Amino acid sequence: MNHYRLGLIGIAMLITPIVYLPRFFIEARFTGAIPAIILAAMTGSLISIWFLHSMKQSRGLTVLEVIKKQVPSYLGWPLHVCMSITGYVGGALVLITMSSVTMRFINPTMDIHVLLLCFLLAGGWSALRSSRALMFGMEYWILLCVPLLFFLWFKSVSNTMFDWDAVLMLTDYVKITPSWQLIFVGSFIFTGFISFYVFKEAAKWQASIHEAWMIPLAGVIVFCGFFFIPFGVHGTQAVEHYNYIWMNTADSIQLKHGMIERGVFIYLAVYMIISLLFISISWYSAAAWLMNGVLASAAYSPKKTRRIQQLVVVVMTVVAFAGGHYMNEQQLFLFTKYWFFARFIVDVILVWIVGSAVKRSKLSL
Amino acid sequence: MKKLMIIMLFLLLINISGCGFKDIDKRFLVVAIGVDKGEVKKYNVTLKLIIPTALVSPGQSKYQLIHYEGDSISEAIEYLRSEIDKQLDLGHAKITIIGEALAQDQISNHFDWFIRRRGIQRIEYVALGQPSAKDILSLSQQSERLAGNSLILSFGHEGTESSFIVTEYLYDFYERLLEKGKDPFMPVIRVRGDTYEINKAALFDKEQVKLMLDPNDTRMFKALLMKKSNFEVRVKEDPLEYTLSVQHLRYHFKIVTPSNGDPYLQLDMKVKGIAEESDTIQFHESWNEIERAAEQSLERSIKQLLEKMSAQQLDPLGFGLRYMATRHDGEKEWEDWQSIYPKLQFRVNVKVTLEGTGEIN
The missing domain is CATH 3.30.420 (Nucleotidyltransferase; domain 5)
Structure with missing residues (x-):
């Protein structure tokens, strides 16, 4: 089992409360959220497993190398550009959301630009690290964050105020036809890692694909935690009134005998780390996608490649800063929704192209 | 180049120091x-x-x-x-x-x-x-x-x-x-x-x-709301009169809507406690009667509290939510519940286990 790959899968799952995913589902709780996640789990897992299967066939190459070898370039470069844009936008959305949330909960009087700048510097800098450094960092930060997150979940659920009846209320709304949009959004939990498959460390395969079952299992656990716990804490009605539902759910956790009384600070610390990881990983891969697509034909020296990578990251940073400056919360929310749709479509096209290319190359062998 | 970057970063830090932080x-x-x-x-x-x-x-x-x-x-x-x-x-x-x-x-x-x-x-x-x-x-x-x-x-x-x-x-x-x-x-x-x-x-x-x-009802309300033990009940059933200190409390309830007959709420409670203040109970007598007296007292005070709340159509213990959570009729459940609650009967069943008579017998 390759734990770097598992880490990438995990990061894409854990980032969901920051990109409003629980809120999309909570708003649709009476109009088909539960069937939507079941369908999303099925489609998402199938797509991912198909993808992992084709990656396994190509013996430890990253998706970039596979495309380079087996996909014709007229298909390859638009794909690279699309993947790069969706990956980059994902990171930027997380960054903007996270800065506004941090400002609200840590220092409301602070200028948002300062926070944006801090996050941009940290994210941009780590996106320029070597892939090894990023993977090592991801490994131990996840090891630190996941237990803390589970601890917060446990504290919420074990509270006497936690109302299981409010959670059980949702059983009435299982047999409703869900909207397509919600399925697209939900599938992110299961397919979010696909664009990150550019790390050499994560692409190594041992014998089997036995880790594939982890994707639906972990995805459903993560989804259930983020979706159902707010109902037990805030009830079935108040739950939809909160903009950042998980910030408020974490703020409803009181740690009486801990050093920190408010659970929200632990949650914030955990999510600052996870967001920075997500930003750096998605920006690193966005830069990699772009450079492989646009510069594929020209052979540059390593130093020049590095310069171009730096330039790409600087441009991304500037655009993200402008985005953070001009976007209000409503626009951010809508934009995130459209990003989910775009990402789903691009991912499906990628998996389909790569899958069929690998299959064809195997047949011709 | 690297040095230049570091210097730039420091300059930036100096710039951002005076904002918002008090x-x-x-x-x-x-x-x-x-x-x-x-x-x-x-x-x-x-x-x-x-x-x-x-x-x-x-x-x-x-x-x-x-x-x-x-x-x-x-x-x-x-x-x-x-x-x-x-x-x-x-x-x-x-x-x-x-x-x-x-x-x-x-x-x-x-x-x-x-x-x-x-x-x-x-x-x-x-x-x-x-x-x-x-x-x-x-x-x-x-x-x-x-x-x-x-x-x-x-x-x-x-x-x-x-x-x-x-x-x-x-x-x-x-x-x-x-x-x-x-x-x-x-x-x-x-x-x-x-x-x-x-x-x-x-x-x-x-x-x-x-x-x-009132304080007595509040005590019962808290016990039901938070499932907290560590409270006292004054038991007054002729000829027994004593105070029971509740050490352990567990209860569950369900709402039953029989097709013929009035809907009722069945509340079953298990209580463990020790006697705390009394001059009427004896160690060597049968404890059954002592327990029975406490059961009757508790049942009466719980029922009184529940009836007081239902007379005002108040539902802080979430009976309505339980009703809706255990039925599968969607939106209709809420309307049903509003017509059920005013005529809901309460059947309270308490089982008390006396663990001791305190330090003296």
């Missing part, structure tokens, strides 16, 4: 917020500000009380900002007290600010102040080491663990204001002499106080 000595920490009905305007907001002292010792807590009237809570606070010399920091407020007069109408409107405003903790306690929130905040207990601390200790169950004090958090109150089939409540704080008296609970429908529970 030192602790330039801040006023608000520990408690009181909201009353204003005489001229809609609200009279009182803030209890803590004044930090070098020496923390009992009875030496220093605080400043400021209040202002406004047509909205934010307006009043905006005015209050002009009265003090430091930055108001609401993020440390641990308790909000609502005056009794204000709780008489449209309570949900008054709470919008608390939920919407950034920086207010969701785990803040809420309580009802009698006669007004300002009177409650004006009192500082002799034993207090920090201003407002005695109220925080009482509700947090970190200090006293009284069976009369029900605790309500802001997030939970907001949930109950909106939830169908689960109504809000608040503990009631009164001033008696130099101390607080917290032994009542106020039950709300979605808009105003409908029922004030």
Whole structure:
């Protein structure tokens, strides 16, 4: 089992409360959220497993190398550009959301630009690290964050105020036809890692694909935690009134005998780390996608490649800063929704192209 | 190049140092917020500000009380900002007290600010102040080491663990204001002499106080709400008269709607306890009768409480939510429940196990 790959899968799952995913589902709780996640789990897992299967066939190459070898370039470069844009936008959305949330909960009087700048510097800098450094960092930060997150979940659920009846209320709304949009959004939990498959460390395969079952299992656990716990804490009605539902759910956790009384600070610390990881990983891969697509034909020296990578990251940073400056919360929310749709479509096209290319190359062998 | 980058970064850091951050000595920490009905305007907001002292010792807590009237809570606070010399920091407020007069109408409107405003903790306690929130905040207990601390200790169950004090958090109150089939409540704080008296609970429908529970009912209500043991029951069944100290309590309930006959709520409770004060019980007598007497007492007081609440159509224990959670009719359940609750019968079944007669027999 390759734990770097598992880490990438995990990061894409854990980032969901920051990109409003629980809120999309909570708003649709009476109009088909539960069937939507079941369908999303099925489609998402199938797509991912198909993808992992084709990656396994190509013996430890990253998706970039596979495309380079087996996909014709007229298909390859638009794909690279699309993947790069969706990956980059994902990171930027997380960054903007996270800065506004941090400002609200840590220092409301602070200028948002300062926070944006801090996050941009940290994210941009780590996106320029070597892939090894990023993977090592991801490994131990996840090891630190996941237990803390589970601890917060446990504290919420074990509270006497936690109302299981409010959670059980949702059983009435299982047999409703869900909207397509919600399925697209939900599938992110299961397919979010696909664009990150550019790390050499994560692409190594041992014998089997036995880790594939982890994707639906972990995805459903993560989804259930983020979706159902707010109902037990805030009830079935108040739950939809909160903009950042998980910030408020974490703020409803009181740690009486801990050093920190408010659970929200632990949650914030955990999510600052996870967001920075997500930003750096998605920006690193966005830069990699772009450079492989646009510069594929020209052979540059390593130093020049590095310069171009730096330039790409600087441009991304500037655009993200402008985005953070001009976007209000409503626009951010809508934009995130459209990003989910775009990402789903691009991912499906990628998996389909790569899958069929690998299959064809195997047949011709 | 690298050096240049580092120098640039430092320059940037120097640039961002003076923004938004205010030192602790330039801040006023608000520990408690009181909201009353204003005489001229809609609200009279009182803030209890803590004044930090070098020496923390009992009875030496220093605080400043400021209040202002406004047509909205934010307006009043905006005015209050002009009265003090430091930055108001609401993020440390641990308790909000609502005056009794204000709780008489449209309570949900008054709470919008608390939920919407950034920086207010969701785990803040809420309580009802009698006669007004300002009177409650004006009192500082002799034993207090920090201003407002005695109220925080009482509700947090970190200090006293009284069976009369029900605790309500802001997030939970907001949930109950909106939830169908689960109504809000608040503990009631009164001033008696130099101390607080917290032994009542106020039950709300979605808009105003409908029922004030007396201390005995409050104790039972807390036991049912929080499934907390450690309370005493006075058992008075001829010829027995004793006090049972409840050590362990478990209960569950279900709502039964038979096709023929009235709907009823079946509540089964298991209690373990020891006798605490009595001159009528004997160690060598049969304990069955002693237990039976306690069962009858408990059943009666629970039933009384439940009937009192249902007579006012109040449902703080979430019976309606349980009804809806265990049925599968979607939106219709809520209408059904509204017609069922007024005629709901209560069948209470308590099983008491006496574990001992205390230190003497």
